[in-house]
Amino acid sequence: MSPRPIRTLIAGLAMIFALSACALFPNRDPLNINVVGIEPLPSQDLEIRFAVKLRLQNPNDNDIQYDGVALNLDVNGKLLASGVSSQKGTITRFSEGVLTVPVTVSAFAALRQAVGLTEQQRLDNLPYELHGKLAGGLFGTLRFEDSGTLSLP
Structure with missing residues (x-):
């Protein structure tokens, strides 16, 4: 057998495996994730801590399991806070739930935000963007974004 038919056979088998692998991944609509609340938490030294509450809505016909976020x-185009949590849970099909994630604001991030405020700006109606991910295993990680305005006391 010459090398050409072997290469054609290998390429054909690779294509069949690639197409069958795509069928294993479910076709999912993106989660709807919105910030529904921010509450203060006890802080330490030069940091401020908050609990960010996220509403997760699953518009899919299958459950979504996560094991971290x-x-x-x-805020105002600059990083203000970041947080992680090893919470595990499931958002069942066509349902919703609330997930609370503790976030930390360093004193330097707060100072950077304060310096960025103009005299006309106040602490209400500040534009925010939220970027994150729900970890769900090797191929189950879901990235999300939300934006809007914050009113801080």
Whole structure:
């Protein structure tokens, strides 16, 4: 047998395996994730801590399991807070739940935000962007984003 038919056979088998692997991954709609609350937590030294509450809505016909979450909160286009949690849970099909993630604001991040405020800006209606991910194994990680305005006391 010459090398050409062997290469063609290997390429054909590789294509069949690649197409069958795609069928294993479910076609999912993205989760709807929104910030529904921010509450103060006990702080330490030069940091401020908050509990960010996220509403997760699963518009899919299958359950979504997660075993960790990470997020970054940008305010006025600058990183203000970040947080992680090793919480585990399931968002059942066509349902919703609330996930609370502790985040930390360093004194330097707070100072950077304060310096960035103009005299006309106040601490209400500040634009924010939330970027994060729900860990769900090798191929189950879901990335999410949310944006809006914050009103801080």
